[in-house]
Amino acid sequence: MNDGALAIDLRGLTKRFGARTVVDALSMQVRRGEVFGFLGPNGSGKTTSIRMMCGLLTADGGEGHTLGWDIRREAAQIKREVGYMTQRFGLYEDLSIRENLAFVASIYGMDRTRQRVDTALERLGLQSRQHQLAGSLSGGWKQRLTLAACMLHEPRLLLLDEPTAGVDPKARRDFWEEIHRLASQGITVLVSTHYMDEAERCHRLGYIAYGRLMACGTPQELVERSALHTWQVGGEGITALAEALQGAPGVEMVTHFGNSLHVSGSDAAALEAATAAHRADPRQHWQLTRPALEDLFIHLMGQAHDNFTGNRAS
Amino acid sequence: MNALNRYFSLHRLLAIIVKEFIQMRRDKLTFAMMVGIPLLQLTLFGYAINSDPKHLPAVVVAHEQSEFTRSIVAALRNTDYLDIRSATVSERDASEMLARGEVQFVLTIPPDFSRRLIRGERAQLLLEADATDPSATGNAIAALQQISGSLLRHDLRGPLAARQTAEAPFELVIHRRYNPDALASYNVIPGLVGVILTMTMIMSTALGLTREVERGTMENLLATPVRPLEVMIGKIMPYVIVGLVSMAFVLTAARWLFHVPFIGSLPLLCAVILLFIAANLVVGITVSSLARNQMQALQMTFFFFLPSILLSGFMFPFRGMPVWAQWIGEALPLTHFMRITRGVMLKGNGLAEIWPDLWPLLLFMLVMMALGLGRFRRTLD
Numbered sequence: 001m002n003d004g005a006l007a008i009d010l011r012g013l014t015k016r017f018g019a020r021t022v023v024d025a026l027s028m029q030v031r032r033g034e035v036f037g038f039l040g041p042n043g044s045g046k047t048t049s050i051r052m053m054c055g056l057l058t059a060d061g062g063e064g065h066t067l068g069w070d071i072r073r074e075a076a077q078i079k080r081e082v083g084y085m086t087q088r089f090g091l092y093e094d095l096s097i098r099e100n101l102a103f104v105a106s107i108y109g110m111d112r113t114r115q116r117v118d119t120a121l122e123r124l125g126l127q128s129r130q131h132q133l134a135g136s137l138s139g140g141w142k143q144r145l146t147l148a149a150c151m152l153h154e155p156r157l158l159l160l161d162e163p164t165a166g167v168d169p170k171a172r173r174d175f176w177e178e179i180h181r182l183a184s185q186g187i188t189v190l191v192s193t194h195y196m197d198e199a200e201r202c203h204r205l206g207y208i209a210y211g212r213l214m215a216c217g218t219p220q221e222l223v224e225r226s227a228l229h230t231w232q233v234g235g236e237g238i239t240a241l242a243e244a245l246q247g248a249p250g251v252e253m254v255t256h257f258g259n260s261l262h263v264s265g266s267d268a269a270a271l272e273a274a275t276a277a278h279r280a281d282p283r284q285h286w287q288l289t290r291p292a293l294e295d296l297f298i299h300l301m302g303q304a305h306d307n308f309t310g311n312r313a314s
Numbered sequence: 315m316n317a318l319n320r321y322f323s324l325h326r327l328l329a330i331i332v333k334e335f336i337q338m339r340r341d342k343l344t345f346a347m348m349v350g351i352p353l354l355q356l357t358l359f360g361y362a363i364n365s366d367p368k369h370l371p372a373v374v375v376a377h378e379q380s381e382f383t384r385s386i387v388a389a390l391r392n393t394d395y396l397d398i399r400s401a402t403v404s405e406r407d408a409s410e411m412l413a414r415g416e417v418q419f420v421l422t423i424p425p426d427f428s429r430r431l432i433r434g435e436r437a438q439l440l441l442e443a444d445a446t447d448p449s450a451t452g453n454a455i456a457a458l459q460q461i462s463g464s465l466l467r468h469d470l471r472g473p474l475a476a477r478q479t480a481e482a483p484f485e486l487v488i489h490r491r492y493n494p495d496a497l498a499s500y501n502v503i504p505g506l507v508g509v510i511l512t513m514t515m516i517m518s519t520a521l522g523l524t525r526e527v528e529r530g531t532m533e534n535l536l537a538t539p540v541r542p543l544e545v546m547i548g549k550i551m552p553y554v555i556v557g558l559v560s561m562a563f564v565l566t567a568a569r570w571l572f573h574v575p576f577i578g579s580l581p582l583l584c585a586v587i588l589l590f591i592a593a594n595l596v597v598g599i600t601v602s603s604l605a606r607n608q609m610q611a612l613q614m615t616f617f618f619f620l621p622s623i624l625l626s627g628f629m630f631p632f633r634g635m636p637v638w639a640q641w642i643g644e645a646l647p648l649t650h651f652m653r654i655t656r657g658v659m660l661k662g663n664g665l666a667e668i669w670p671d672l673w674p675l676l677l678f679m680l681v682m683m684a685l686g687l688g689r690f691r692r693t694l695d
Contacts, residue, residue: 054537056536079537079538084534084537086530086534086537087530088529090534091531092531093529104538107538108539109539
């Protein structure tokens with residue numbers, strides 16, 4: 001087993017379902033001990049990629065290693081060392097909290113099952129409710145319970161597929177605290193998400209669209225590396241302004257951020273020209289700003305779309 | 315907007331009706347069930363069900379051949395109740411054929427039949443019936459008894475005309491084998507063993523496996539080191555045990571509540587029950603691999619269960635059904651299992667006698683296994 005610095009190392013990974021290529025030559029590296037954010041629009045192949053990383057799906061092409069194990073041939077070893085949290089609640093709603101944990105512990109063939117379950121319950125703070133059915137828990141508690149179940153067998157890598165969907169902000173914040181606490185203990189975490197505030201909390205990010213990796217790096221790197229220029233506009237009449245700018249040459253994106261507007265484009269000169277007339281409007285104040293991650297990702301998505309449809313036409 | 319619209323609007327009603335039709339068209343299985351089940355029931359109850367089965371297979375054990383016996387056999391053939399095979403067989407062969415269910419009746423002509431008839435001594439013919447299913451033989455027996463009196467009317471001429479008494483010239487002795495009192499419970503309870511197993515086993519496996527997929531717990535389960543085979547066996551095992559327990563219960567009730575005889579070997583029956591459970595579980599697995607949710611699994615189970623219960627000979631005498639229905643029945647495991655349980659319990663059949671129904675059961679299981687397990691494997695990827 002190659003115990004290098006990479007927890008996940010994918011090279012040219014491809015998965016097809018019938019004629020549809022869901023993951024297209026994906027190459028991506030996740031370093032040990034980091035919290036890696038996996039972003040991309042719905043249907044971009046995030047879940048399929050994660051399933052391949054943990055050996056649930058067999059890749060059609062390319063190769064990959066998870067924790068040094070070959071994802072095609074050594075899925076059994078991977079499963080033993082990886083904790084995978086599915087998008088949907090994957091525990092049994094008709095089993096109690098304690099029964100669920102005990103079941104997972106014995107599936108992994110853990111020794112001292114009772115003691116481990118007790119410890120997990122204590123850490124969760126669910127001791128008093130251990131005989132309650134898992135189905136009766138709120139979204140936030142279900143997610144914490146699932147995480148605890150994933151951690152029972154002390155995995156070295158956590159794969160979390162949209163763990164915070166439908167969870168309230170407080171529970172989300174607690175969840176992320178827990179993720180960082182785990183990372184500080186040396187556990188690698190790959191987490192897919194749609195939330196930009198969560199993306200900002202990751203050490204590094206990978207953005208995929210149409211099954212292809214569009215960008216990869218720290219949030220700061222991504223923003224700096226992007227060729228995107230963004231104007232932030234505040235003041236009155238910005239809704240009318242947004243409509244006027246939408247689709248103007250050089251303007252690729254117009255996005256509302258609360259009371260202000262982000263106007264972005266990758267060609268600085270064209271953007272300058274398109275906005276020049278509006279910038280004279282005294283009701284508004286314009287300033288050049290760093291693009292937000294969201295600007296960047298929507299831009300990437302547009303790019304991916306152009307590439308994709310462009311490829312199709314050719 | 316007028317007042318009526320506030321309480322009931324045709325537009326809104328129409329919107330819902332149209333939506334229902336669109337959904338009905340999308341949900342092909344429910345639609346098939348709505349159309350298919352009435353169709354199935356119509357053809358079955360309309361054509362297949364004949365509670366007065368005719369052309370029941372029969373053989374003759376002739377210890378003597380004379381113009382009288384030939385005349386009697388010909389006359390019995392003419393009743394349409396019996397399909398008498400032309401070759402006569404030995405007593406032993408006839409008995410075995412009856413045990414295997416190959417024939418429904420055996421007519422035995424004793425060696426001195428003609429002599430006794432001519433002398434005016436009470437001549438007797440023995441008609442043995444496989445009465446495990448009293449409804450299959452009841453009508454035939456009643457009809458044969460009635461006509462036996464007039465059978466030799468044309469043959470007793472000249473000096474023998476004196477034998478044409480008010481009483482019948484000979485006596486047709488009827489033995490209802492295996493079920494002398496023609497009790498329906500003797501037939502129904504061994505059949506029920508199979509019916510209960512078919513329903514519970516297929517449904518529980520199909521629902522159990524589909525539920526894991528539907529609720530998303532299967533993915534979680536497969537992400538653990540657990541092997542697909544372990545999941546499958548682990549999920550099925552409890553149901554096998556429940557199935558065996560319920561069988562023990564049914565068999566005990568059969569013995570002590572309904573006083574159904576148990577002549578054959580219990581270990582043999584248990585072995586066949588295990589095989590039958592396995593066959594049904596494989597059907598359940600196949601269903602679960604086809605069904606996308608528990609509702610569909612339930613519908614498919616019903617699709618399999620309905621013909622099983624109607625065409626296996628449980629509800630209606632198998633030989634009373636038209637040939638096409640009998641062919642469908644032969645393809646169903648319940649048909650063969652029911653014959654085996656009736657054979658073992660009521661006739662005391664052993665392995666040799668049940669073999670003709672055992673191999674179709676094995677074949678069914680192997681074919682289903684190839685189908686179901688093949689699909690199950692793929693659905694995991």
